[in-house]
Amino acid sequence: MIIVTETESFPVARRCPFAEPAEYSELREQAPISKVALQGGDEAWWVTRHAEGRAVLVDGRFSSDRRRAGFPFPGIDRSIRERFRDQAPSMIGMDGAEHAAERRALISEFTVKRLAALQPRIQQIVDGFLDDMLAAPERPVDLVQALSLPVPSLVICEMLGVPYDDHDFFQSRTSKIVQRSTPPEERAQAQAELRGYLGELIARKEAEPGDDLFSRQIALRRQDGPLDRPSLVSMAFLLLAAGHETTANMISLGVVAMLDNPDQLARIKADPGLTPLAVEELLRYFSIVETATSRVATEDVEIGGVRIRADEGVIVSGLSANWDPEVFPAPGELDIDRRARNHIAFGYGPHQCLGQNLARLELQIVFDTLFRRIPGLRLAEPADQVRYKTDASIYGVHELPVIW
Numbered sequence: 001m002i003i004v005t006e007t008e009s010f011p012v013a014r015r016c017p018f019a020e021p022a023e024y025s026e027l028r029e030q031a032p033i034s035k036v037a038l039q040g041g042d043e044a045w046w047v048t049r050h051a052e053g054r055a056v057l058v059d060g061r062f063s064s065d066r067r068r069a070g071f072p073f074p075g076i077d078r079s080i081r082e083r084f085r086d087q088a089p090s091m092i093g094m095d096g097a098e099h100a101a102e103r104r105a106l107i108s109e110f111t112v113k114r115l116a117a118l119q120p121r122i123q124q125i126v127d128g129f130l131d132d133m134l135a136a137p138e139r140p141v142d143l144v145q146a147l148s149l150p151v152p153s154l155v156i157c158e159m160l161g162v163p164y165d166d167h168d169f170f171q172s173r174t175s176k177i178v179q180r181s182t183p184p185e186e187r188a189q190a191q192a193e194l195r196g197y198l199g200e201l202i203a204r205k206e207a208e209p210g211d212d213l214f215s216r217q218i219a220l221r222r223q224d225g226p227l228d229r230p231s232l233v234s235m236a237f238l239l240l241a242a243g244h245e246t247t248a249n250m251i252s253l254g255v256v257a258m259l260d261n262p263d264q265l266a267r268i269k270a271d272p273g274l275t276p277l278a279v280e281e282l283l284r285y286f287s288i289v290e291t292a293t294s295r296v297a298t299e300d301v302e303i304g305g306v307r308i309r310a311d312e313g314v315i316v317s318g319l320s321a322n323w324d325p326e327v328f329p330a331p332g333e334l335d336i337d338r339r340a341r342n343h344i345a346f347g348y349g350p351h352q353c354l355g356q357n358l359a360r361l362e363l364q365i366v367f368d369t370l371f372r373r374i375p376g377l378r379l380a381e382p383a384d385q386v387r388y389k390t391d392a393s394i395y396g397v398h399e400l401p402v403i404w
Contacts, residue, residue, distance in 0.1 A: 006035075008023055008036075009036075009037045009038060009039045009040075010023075010036045010037065010038055010039065010044075010046055010074060010315070011039070011074055011075075011290050011291055011315075011317070012024065012161070013151060013390040013391065014388065014390055014395065015381065015390075016333075016384075017253075017256070017259070017384065017386070017388050018260070018285075018332070018383075019332055020319050020320060020323045020331075020332075022324060024048055024317060024319065024320040024323070024325070025320075027046065027048045027214045027320070028048040028049055028135065028320055028324060030049045030333070032047065032049040032052055032304060033045055033046070033047050033048075033303060033304050033306040033308075034046050034048075035051055036193070036398070038073075038074040038075070038315075039070060039074050039075040039180065040073065040074060040075055040076055042072065042073075042313070043313075044072035044294075044312070044313035044314060044315050045072075045306070045312060045313065045314045045315070047303075047304075047310055047314060047315065047316045047320075047321070048317050048320040048321065048324075049320075049321065049324050049326070049327075050321040050322070050324040050326065050327040050344070051176050051304075051324075051326075051327075051397065052246065052303055052304040052316075052349050053293070053316035053317070053318075053321040053344060053348070054321075054344065054349070055303055055304070056295060056314055056316050057293060057294075057304055057316060057344070057347060057348040057349040057351070058181055058294075058348065058349040058350070059303075060095075060096070060296060061093050061298050061299050061301045061313060061354060061364060062295035062296065062297055062298070063293060063295060063296050063297075063298050063302070063321055064092060064093055064094065064095055064099070064294075064351055064357065065089065065093055065094065065095055065296070066089065066093045067089065067093070067216075068296050068298075069296075069311050070296045070297075070311035070312055070313050071294065071295075071296040071313055072291075072294050072296070072313030072314070072315055073294070074291055074294075074315065075180035075393065076184075076187075076397075080353060087195075087230070087234060088228070088230035088231040088233070088234045089231075089234060090234040090235055090238035091103060091106070091235065091238060091354070092238060092292070094297070094352060097352070098349070099350065102235070103350075103354065105217065105220060105221070106217070106235070106354060107160075107354070109213050109216070110354055110355060110357060110358060112289035112357070115357055115358060115361055118155075118159070118358075118361070119361060119365070121155075121158070121311075122151075122155055122361065122362060123365055123369070125155060125374075126147075126151055126156050126365050126366055126369045127369065129146060129147050129150055129151055130147065130369060130370065130373055131373070132146065133146040133147060133374075134373070137402075139380075140380035140401035140402055140403045141401070141402055142399045142400060142401055142402075143251075143252060143255060143400040143401075143402045144248070144252055144398070144399055144400050145395065145399075147251065147366070147370070148248045148249070148251035148252040148400070149171065149244070149248045150167075150338055151247075151248075151251065151362065151366060152243065152244040152247035152248050152251070152362055153167045153171065153244045153248070154167075154241060155243075155244075155358075155362060156239070156243035156244050157184075159212065159213055159243075160212060160213045160214055160236070160239060160240060160243070161201075161205060161210050161212025161213060161214045161215055162214075162240060163165065166197070168198065170194060170196065170240060170241075171180070171244070172190075173190040173191070173193055173194040173197075174190075174194065174240075174241045174244075174245055175245075176190035177190050177194070177241070178241075178245060178392050178393045178394045179389075179391060179392050180391045180392060180393060181391045194237060194240075194241075195233055195237055195317075198233050198236040198237055198240065199229065199233050201214070201236070202214060202229065202232055202233060202236060203229075205218055206218055213239070214232075214236060216226050217230075217232065217235065218232070218317075218379075221295070225302065229368060232390075239355070242285065242353075242355065243349075243355060243358075245394050246359065246394055247359045247362050248396070249288050249389070249394055249395060250283065250286065250288060250359070250363055250396075251280065251363065251366050251394025252396055252397045252400045253282070253286050253288065253396060254278075254279075254282045254363065254367060255367075255377075255400065255402075256287075256379065256383050256386060256397065257282060257285065257286075257334055257401065258278070258282075258367070258371070259377070259378060259379055259383070260383050264278065264334055264335075264336050265371065268336070268367065268368075269372070269375065270370050270372070272368045274336055275364050275367055275368050276364055277336045277337065277338075277339060278336040278362070278367065278368070279360055279363045279364055280338075280339070280340045280341055280343065281334060281335060281336050281338050282288045282334075282339050282363075283340075283343060283345040283346070284322045284328065284331075284340040284345055285322075285334055286345075287292065287318040287321075287322045287323075287343070287344075287345050287395075288321040288345075288394055288395040288396060289345070289393070289394055289395075290317055290318050290319045290320065290393075290395070291315050291317070291318075291393065292318070292347060292348055293315065293316035293317075293318055293344070293348075294313065294314070294315045294316075295313070295314045295316075296311065296312070296313050296314065297310050297314060298310060302309055311338075316344070318344050318345060318347075321344050322340075322343045322344060322345060327342065328340060328343075346359075374404045376404040377402055377403075377404045378402065378403060378404065379400070379401070379402060379403075380401035380403045381401060386399075386400060387399060
């Protein structure tokens, strides 16, 4: 059965911070591949079940190229969408051999060995911000500004070679880009300003290279001929924006969820060896980047008994797939014993997030250190009164007042 949903545009805003929208569970039961109206006015196929979602994400007949006709952009104005056709694509917008080559160029930056070498510095960064937080003269303290945002921002800045003194600039632009309520021209302006900043930074790295990812990428890409600066800017844009917004929001949401589930929190306090399991469950539970799995069919394809025509957009709902009770029984319960590594919070298949293990490492260090050093941490207001980012393409919280 195919349903063209007329009463709600997708993605649907989360009405409860700890639950998927009811529309998702209804579609998953009645029509797991449904044509729906997107925020912005277009239509696309909405995939709600885990099995069909993973089938789409490994099928080479579905393209990630945002320049293709029919690629779905929920919540993005059409005038903004057209600008993607004029920009060099980043890795998430590439297919096939082009995507594989870009991924190979970056994979060495995210190896187990390199991340292990980063661990002491990440621990030092977390401890430094916690020192400042504990020394704060007044409470409550906003955890977003004190810890959640600055930790991944400083980590990614040092890794990429971006001056941390510029973090207010790029964070303010990134925030506008991911908010669906940002007026189209403001969003376009923020994107242009951030790309301009990165272009200037890369030019400086060309002249004065350092020991950082951007400098190494410049040297590597020069080996193949003249430097393709627009492509390098797109790569930089993706890594900088994705490298702090997602992890920052997961830190805050993870703290809210653990404080709201004291039995689960008590277990990771008693045994930090369980924290990696908690991280996986939190990633599944919140699935904060719900529509990064957007695709467009390059030919007619049948998935789950539904025929999707060439040039039709498809969106795998990461939130709905990760709440599929066939795969994750009682999905609304936060359960660190679930061992939920088969979630698709980082995508699935060839486009699975390159930086996923860096995010896992940061989350594990933050949760272990925060709850060890401030064992009496608690929310300054009930969890249902926290301001959640219901209108953003990356779910999270605006502020998180905490006391101890």
